[in-house]
Amino acid sequence: MSLEMIGITVLWIFLYGYVIVASIDFGAGFFSYYGKITGKGEIVNKVINRYLSPVWEVTNVFLIFFIVGIVGFFPDTAYYYGTALLVPGSIALILLAIRGSFYAFNHYGSKTSNVYLFLYGTTGLFIPASLATVLTISEGGFIVEEGSQIRLLMDQLFTSPFSWSVVFLALVSVLFISSSFLTYYANKAEDREAEKVLRSWALFWALPTIFASFLVFVSMRNHNVEHFNAMLNSSWLFVVSMAFFLAALGLIMQRKAYGLAFLFVMLQFASAFFGYGQSHLPYLLYPYITIHDGVTSSVMGEALIWAFIGGLVLLVPSLVLLMKMFLFDAKYVKGQN
């Protein structure tokens, strides 16, 4: 495999990791606010807090890793995206900052506050929307280079149906992924009431997820035919994704094997995410940056890959330990520890 392929594959895997863990986190924040205002707070919140507390910081690092990595492997992205995304990037940053800090304030501070919870819950929906917009922009047509000036065409972005369908997909995916995970977690915690509520949420958001994916698929055709055709060429991945979705839905409906169901949800998103990513190549930004001409020097690329391998050797055992202690430790999950 060439250097640029290794680089983009690694980064894409991390972005996928971020999508999953961040969705759980974002959705959980939203549910916990929703639970509070509808009075279902107690049950759901307990489950959510026990999961979130030890891991929220780890979630954030996934994002940092992706950003630092893409600029490291493909320095041109810093130039194009950096220049064009000053405003939307800053806004996303401010939302992330509010969310992270108010979570900690609410959780570690001695009094929980409805304002903190509100900020925490709602930013969790705006952030995925704004981050997903970067993927929209990467499809081309929204960033233009005029001489030495790089501009983002904001009004086009705001009026494009494609752009809105991506935002819609991001929102419903977040809610679907997190409710199916939390159902599993509540079940493990043997918290029947929370399980019931969360399961009904998972079922509620299942169909909109598929509908939104379909919308994106269709509007892609109008926006970027080249990418649309490439997606058709790897359509088998999307069929596989659909199959995983149906399997997961079936299990949740029958109240069976929630763990397996969540694994299927992960696979559903993995196959769609990699189908999308693979067909996006070689472009990082239509039509300005491809992975071939945007890649860093081979010396630096190799150094980064070695650093990456070294980092994994350190991180994988640590992550396994973290999960063992909090996610899969029956006593902790049930709140006895």
Place this chain on the structure above:
Amino acid sequence: MSFDPATLSRILTALTLGFHIIFATIGVGVPVMIMIAEWLGIRKQDPHYILLARRWARGFTVTVAVGVVTGTAIGMQLSLLWPSFMKVAGQVIALPLFMETFAFFFEAIFLGIYLYTWDRFKKPLYHWLFVIPVVIGSSASAFFITTVNAFMNTPQGFTLANGAIAAIEPIKAMFNPATPSKVAHVLASSYLTSAFILAAITAWSILKGKGGEYHRKALRLTMIWGLVFAVGTIVVGDLSGKFLAKYQPEKLAAAEWHFETKPQADLLLGGTLDPETQEVKGALVLPGALSILAGGTTNTEVKGLNDFPQELWPPLYVHYLFDLMVILGMYLAVVAGLFILARAWKKKYEWNPWLLRSIVAGGPLAMIAIELGWMYAEIGRQPWILRGYMKTSEGATMSGDVGQMLILFALLYAVLAIVSTSVLLRMFRNNSPELEMQKRGIQQ
């Protein structure tokens, strides 16, 4: 000064970094103090030290949160505000930036484990072991990020021909001449500042009349380590001076208003400068001291600013930043030294209110020294963003929206500062050490 995008980008970068560094400093230093306190508690089987570690760790969670979000901001702003710089420099310094994220990862994972497993192990030592990766992770991330900053001061490990970068050597770029002194000074000053902040909080409580055993132990512990780190910071600061004299002489010369290259150069404290005649009035002159700072003997020749074209001079007001940092360094060492002397000499002087007040002042002053040090280091590098290769104005974004973003971020940091302070205050007021000792059945 006109407010072009480059100037605004500098202000926004300085604002974010200046805010981040407060929390970053705490993030690097406080785990070390937690590690020491818990270790003492286990070894002496003294619940006071364990409680100390526990309470510090609890406050730490709030500062870490702000450190993480502001760090995320600076990480993204590097690309948003300095796209041309990152496009060039990113090719050479991607490695330490990348490794820094691993260090964060490592730290974040073990911090989560440490915070939630206080009473989970039969052997308390197992719990203590989890703080070690946190210390390693946070100090390693300081190390990596500081190599990046060192690279901006003394770039090496690449060649530049016609705007294209070639012959990249990532390791050589990381271990550039500025790295050893910079890393050591940044680490030592973070440990120092954290020790002093914790000491200041304790001294404040004692002044308010809460002088139990718990507080006394806390103050002795933080002051002993405060002295160690203060001496360390000064020694390494001296090495930084020697580094500057050799590799970045214009920065040292600007800090000392030193214009003519000569041996027996004097160190000036304070004073005012007439830029036309290059005459200094009203300064306290330490004869030969600049030569000692630069090379260890009064005969060391120190390069003067007149050897450099004037358009490459850093702003000359850095003199005051440097002086203040050095004075504060001396102050901290003297206060910590006095406390320890007082204890050795006559126990009752240990709790002298004036001594305690000086310790309370030492906390914020140490943080101010950090800010001054960075301002000196960064402004003293001007007009370069990559010394010798790229001017700051060439690295900046051309977007016209930086001004609005500056306002937004300033608001964000103001909110974060206010809310995090009030959360911390509430956290410790509602659950005072006395209450907590009662609850846990620890003798006061």
